Amino acid sequence: MTDRRTLPQPPARGNPTVLVIGGGAAGNAVTVLLRRAGIQVDLIETKPDWNATTGSGITLQGNALRVLRELGVWERVSTSGFPFGTLGITAPDGTVLHVAEDIRTGGDDLPATLGMQRPQLQQILIDVVRPSGATVRLGTTAETLEQDADGVSVRFSDGTQARYDLVIAADGLNSATRAAIGITEKPEPTGMAIWRIATPRPEGVERTDLAYGGPAYIAGYTPTSEHTLYAFVVERCRDRASIDPAAHADEMRRVAQGYGGFWPQITKHIADPRKVNYTWCDRLLVEGSWHRGRVVLIGDAAHCCPPTIAQGAAMSLEDALVLAELLTSGRDWDDELLQSYYDRRIHRVRTVVEASVRIGQWQLDGVRDADVPGLIGRTMSVLKEKP
Template identity: 55%
Template sequence: MPAVQNVLVVGAGAAGTATAILLAEAGVAVDLVDTKPDVSALGSGITLQGNALRILRQLGVWDEVRQHGFAFTTLGLRAPDAAGTPLAEIDDIRTGGPDLPATMGMYRPELARILVDRAVDAGAKLRLGTIPASLEQDEDGVEVRFADGSRGRYDLVVGADGVRSWTRHELGILLETCKTGMGIWRVFAPRPASVTRTDLFYGGPCFIAGYCPTGEDSLYAYLVEAAQNRSTLAPQQSLEVMRELAAAYHGPWDEIRKSMTDATRVNYTWFEAHFLEAPWNRGRVVLIGDAAHTCPPTIAQGAAQALEDAAVLYDVLTRADALTEEMWSEFHARRVERARAVVEASLQLGQWLLNHEQGDVSGLIGRISHLLAEPA
């Protein structure tokens, strides 16, 4: 029998929906709540490495993800010259195992829809536009009051509510989320036939210019620059700025830039990072995903690490008879240092670029990839 019989999951992103799916499938009563009225409404593209695909297969959504995404096995490097000259083709390590693609690009809202639908089908009770207002725990459970006045009592509360986690704040955990010094432009656009994998351009007006196919007819493209205050730009101005920056890059970028006409498809954010030292739980409340660790997307592991958190949490909960210190120790032993390695590697790659330093990029990525090829 699982260590818990009923669970509240706060946050319907990757970590939260994965937790809800796995626990509901195991017979646990799950309430899944999110402050947003529509969890699949926003976003551009997402890059999923093999270790993320491994968990998506465990969740029972791999066939649908494969149908809607775009899989590839190599990474390309191109020069920021007038031709976008190809420099290298690198075989990606299949961190999910030999029977899964190395990498998959996907439209982020589509992935969100698939995961939420799967959670509901598994038996989780979904409440959108809902936020907890307070929680109080004792030895036997957690009393939760919601903003609409309703209440619930749970054996466990899982805070999977993102970078600015309400749950973390409610627990009184002080964790500083720091800007890294980089900002990223993203756009969702049609996919030229020539784009069949991620290509990266280093140099030019941006630190990185890249793109990732997300489907037969779509991709997302991105430009990483020194962080600037872009908040005063109107949508059309944002589009014009991104088009101007993209004009320095060629090859497939020439077609991508021509297709960048919809200002609503452009967004700009700053890279941020934080890492919560163990323990990630306070009694019967535990933080996972971006609530506990977040990093810039320089090695595209944010969603993968959130999914791994959920899978390990499910595993320890369903093998234990109660919420014990031994159970939490196993959870932390399997997750904390692994997540720390990803955060530190992501930050190191960004710092090399900020410093204009020639670091051992391939060596660092190789070490992380070999680490992640072993299931958490």
Template identity: 75%
Template sequence: MSSTRTSGTRAHRTVLVVGGGSAGNAAAILLRRAGIAVDLVEARDDWNATAGSGITLQGNALRVLRELGVWEEVARSGYGFDAVGIVAPDGTALHITEDLRTGGDDLPATVGMRRPRLQGILSDAVRAAGATVRLGVRATSLDQDDDGVTVRFTDGAVGRYDLVIAADGLHSATRAAIGITDRPEPTGMAIWRVAAPRPTGVTRTDLCYAGPAYIAGYCPTGESTLYAYVVEDYRDRAGIPPASYADEMRSLTRHYGGHWPEITAHITDPAQVNYTWFDRMLVEGSWHRGRVVLAGDAAHCCPPTLAQGAALSLEDAWVLAQLLISADTWDDALLQRYHERRIGRVRPVVEASVRIGRWQLDGDRDADVPGLMGRTAALLRELP
């Protein structure tokens, strides 16, 4: 991208954000706050119809949410805690670790919350910031030149932008449209998730690495709710009828004690059970082509073994917005600096997340999972 366009103030700059998930919403909020005009298009008609029952937000994610101005609402809506327990299949606590507060000492180590609630908070903040939002709309073509990008949309509209941020997720159509061929690959594991009432004694995440599942865990998401999950070998989803999802998950959770019998009793509605493969991807080389730049899952994804997917996406948006807001010139060198700042942080997290799963698949009894988690947390405590 050879343009040296600086024409004018931020008020004259225009950005298109493709995708209304964590990365896209965060970028839209931060850029609008700086006076940059933002259009956001989201393929779904229902912006808040997010899959999954819950989300675990580590401190480095909370740090960005505070920058977005939504931390207080997140704190009211979720459940904060500072420890993780390792338990036996019968529920006996084997080890309790105080988590490192990766977002700083003034934020909890972790907040669990309902995923649709987080999406609702962020989407409301996007609208409040003054971004133009169009739902049920996709970009159909992107024509670039030295001065900008002309984008055509499925609703017939045509827009002209100084920059396009591709935050349209793991299977990003925008990534493919600009010629980046990296694709997500399954890691060999899959996860069953469900929301359930929170037993009184559940005040932190507990994880079991034994029994019929690779991982059986739960995370409180509010005063009366949690989400529970079990991880197994991945299977062809086409061979699992959705009507059987509750039965499939109960067939694993019924082998666990402690709080699990109470949780299992509520796994009855297959429509409330989510089944997802673990994928990994890291786009190698620069994350932009011309004036189109990737953020979030469009650039990288990892298994949730370290609960860092949303956090890394939020960090992408924060770093990219900082660079765009502070620069007089939006050029190739600026977008390359964004990649350089992110890749050294994202790569070890992706690799560590995959490695933990690999150790489990291989049955490696000498694996130092706590040590790897601790080293990764120390890295994430530093500012991105």
């Protein structure tokens, strides 16, 4: 990783420059893929720790693993996580009602699903960005972006300035870049919220199990390694101000105590409020295009959905792969190319967003005969095709 305070002027024509705003999964992935093609990339991230310690667990399905393999990190991911191939549906008391075979959306040579600790995934991606030759500046934001026909002039929070051929906004759900370029869509609450925590893995937990009903709408867990687990409960969203952060563990434990099976072994570890995360579930889908001029959105800046089918990270990683493929195809970086990126992504992303929101709405509406496994299966069948 290179660190510099004053960025150079753009290089000669034919050697384009890119600014990536946001060092999450999408930003890190597109940085690596563009650097591999020899494109100069500067990556800025607002968090000084590069989000290396944030989050509990993450569920990665085959289409996400396919991108991680393309990034060259599959071996590390596979040894860090916990692969499995089925999804269990249980009653609140832990009785298994249905076990479905997960569709291998990444192909037969990859696991259908893999759970892992989110900070470990972020560290793996950081470790591949560092030696890529990208310039990385942490604790830095883009204060202004001024576009013309040939590029984007950017002024940063540390007072430096630079000019780029393209800016990629990977700055997440509440993207300041999205608003700055005049895209008016904003995330909307779905009415649900999720409690999350990482705990030790009880012996015998070998897959994701989801319980619908009971004290919450959904209670589930995913093994994230031989020794760890990611547990979550989904309920109707509350006013965040009404929940004292010091009581987060008490609140999550109170809801989780209503579930049987492996839950009693999980619940006893819900003790430290600092390890519990409470988040509203939002939806967002920017329509029409994901760019304005030479600034383009990827990942949660363009779309997000509730984690009801665990495809958020996969969609972001696929964005990075498709955009990098187009930018390194030899075509001009013009409006037509950036629109083709949107055109390739929108049907697939819309399918995921709509299915994820629908499953959540079924819970909110108390639909007892909802075909959750069927909708998940139909959505995964779409995702088996390459992006």
